[in-house]
Amino acid sequence: MRPLDRAALLHSAEQLTGLSLAEIAQQLGLSVPENLRRDKGWIGQLLELALGASAGSKPEQDFPELGVELKTIPVDERGKPLETTFVSVAPLTGISGLRWQDSNVRNKLSCVLWIPIIGTRQTPPGERIVGPPLWWQPTAEEEQLLRQDWEEIMELISLGQIQTLSARHGQVLQLRPKAANSKALTEAVGAQGQPIMTLPRGFYLKTGFTAALLARHFMI
DNA sequence: CCGTGATCATTA
DNA sequence: TAATGATCACGG
Numbered sequence A: 001m002r003p004l005d006r007a008a009l010l011h012s013a014e015q016l017t018g019l020s021l022a023e024i025a026q027q028l029g030l031s032v033p034e035n036l037r038r039d040k041g042w043i044g045q046l047l048e049l050a051l052g053a054s055a056g057s058k059p060e061q062d063f064p065e066l067g068v069e070l071k072t073i074p075v076d077e078r079g080k081p082l083e084t085t086f087v088s089v090a091p092l093t094g095i096s097g098l099r100w101q102d103s104n105v106r107n108k109l110s111c112v113l114w115i116p117i118i119g120t121r122q123t124p125p126g127e128r129i130v131g132p133p134l135w136w137q138p139t140a141e142e143e144q145l146l147r148q149d150w151e152e153i154m155e156l157i158s159l160g161q162i163q164t165l166s167a168r169h170g171q172v173l174q175l176r177p178k179a180a181n182s183k184a185l186t187e188a189v190g191a192q193g194q195p196i197m198t199l200p201r202g203f204y205l206k207t208g209f210t211a212a213l214l215a216r217h218f219m220i
Numbered sequence B: 001c002c003g004t005g006a007t008c009a010t011t012a
Numbered sequence C: 001t002a003a004t005g006a007t008c009a010c011g012g
Helices: A006-016 A021-028 A042-051 A104-109 A140-158 A207-219
Strands: A069-075 A085-089 A112-118 A134-136 A173-177 A186-189 A195-198 A201-205
Touching: A006 A042, A006 A112, A021 A042, A042 A069, A069 A207, A085 A104, A104 A140, A112 A207, A134 A207, A140 A173, A140 A186, A140 A207, A201 A207
Parallel strands: A069 A112
Antiparallel strands: A085 A201, A112 A134, A173 A201, A186 A195
C-alpha cells in the first residue's frame, strides 16, 4: 500500500478528493468519533493510513524514501485554515551549533503534501470533506521567513531565555507548549546557564503563512 | 517522558 | 473572534 513514488502518492490523494471522512473510515474499517475532543489526531492518522504513510512517532518525514511530509489542514469552505499547523518538537538542550540546514523544521517542511480538510469546528468529523491535495516546497522567500524565525527562537532558547519566549515571537513560525498537560516538564537551560525544568515546546506554522501558501496554489 | 497526530478552550 | 496556552491519545 506504500506509494512507490511521489506521483503514486499524489494519485492516491487525488482519489480521496471529495470523499467524506466517514466514507474513508468505512473503507478502512474504522469507527468515526462524534467529535475530536478526545481524538485530536484522528483525521491525520486516518489520512496516513489511507495513503500508506509509515506509522510510528519518529522525528522523520512521513515518507522518508520519498522525502515527503504529509499534513492534513482543517480549512473552511473558502480554504482558510482553522488552526495553526504543528511542525515538530523544539530541542531545548544540546543545541549549540545546530544550524537551520540540519533542523527538523527544515527537514519536515522541505516538501509537504497538504491535504485540506473542509469543515468547521461544528462539523462532525465524519461529515468533513477531503479537499484537493497540493504539493508545496518553500519558495526562497518562505524559507527565509522560516529560517529567520527559527534562528531567532533557537538563539533565545540557547541563551536561556525560553521563559521569556511566547507564541508572539516569530512572523510565520511560533513556539508553543506541546505536552500532555501543564504538569509535563522537560529539561532546558536557565538564564544563568543552569539546567531548569520547563514545559516541552513545539514549532507551529501560523495561519497567515499556511493561508498564503494554500491561496497561492488554489489560484494557480 | 518523548515525539507522532493535532484540536480544544480560555484569554485578550 | 482570533490567537495563545493547554490538552488528548497512542506507541515506544
